[in-house]
Amino acid sequence: MxxxxxxxxxxxxxxxxxxxxxxxxxxxxxxxxxxxxxxRGQGLLGPETNTYITMDLLDKALDLASSGSNHAIYLHHRGEPFLHPKLDEIIRRVREKGFYTFLSTNLISATPDKVKKVLTAGINQIEMHYSAGLTRLPHEVLLKRIHEIRKLNWELRNFGCRLEMNFSLFGETREIIMEELSRHTYYDETLYVRWFEPHDWPSLEKIIDRGVDYRDCHWYKHKACAILSNGDIVICCLDQFSHSCRTNIKDIDRIDWESLADRRMCQGCTQHVEMNWLEEDAIDMPLWLTRKQEIDTWTA
Known part of the structure; x- marks a missing residue:
């Protein structure tokens, strides 16, 4: 803290x-x-951050979240959600609180048995971070995982869960990546791929003044925050170093502005301009989710 x-x-x-x-x-x-x-990948975060949220802490976080303006809650930040042994129960509790539930996975631990559990629990969106999975698994294994996830989504949810594959262009081009993917058995050209340039998270390890105004950030404008798996509150998805943490939800009954008021790290963050997804995905819920609910068989 x-x-x-x-x-x-x-x-x-x-x-x-x-x-x-x-x-x-x-x-x-x-x-x-x-x-x-x-x-995390560069080893800049200490072992004390390798925590798993408990069900008691989750319930308190959800109680604190109930007064917010968002329709969806994301279950990722610094780590891989599929490592949690009770991920399906986490999803079920979030859904029962009335939120849509999204997560991002590197696919490394997303085995068919685990995916079946989270789909049955009611997950609404799985973002498959393909380039992260490539740091541990080959194309053929990852593409087979995606094929299995899509098949289970059809069988269990009538395609009710939104699936998206994203790929971080870290020195490569789209053309080279697509040509490489197309060589493999489980490649499917109908799968949408979202390409992006990766955030420079390591540049935020130290607070450096780059002249950025915190008032330009979407997280600030919406008074949004993240609760880490140990209960610490931070001001955004980019604060993996807990620069902004001033309190833990174990010690409070409500989140007030004082908990989000330390925005010194923002002066060095040039990545805030890419945060428009906050409105599109979580604040102003896309119409596709409304349509999906009409055919999705999941109920709380």
């Missing part, structure tokens, strides 16, 4: 009337991929 008060000036609250939104509840703090653009 960040208890350093040197040079700390609390950020101004964007709106007194706007509720604080818990956008992410991290299921697992550890990861089994070794992405070069991630603090």
């Amino acid at each position: 960040n208890k350093n008060i040197d040079n700390f000036v609390p950020a101004e609250e964007p709106s007194k009337d706007q509720p604080i939104t818990v956008l992410m509840i991290e299921a697992v703090g550890k990861c089994n991929a070794i992405c070069g653009y991630c603090p």
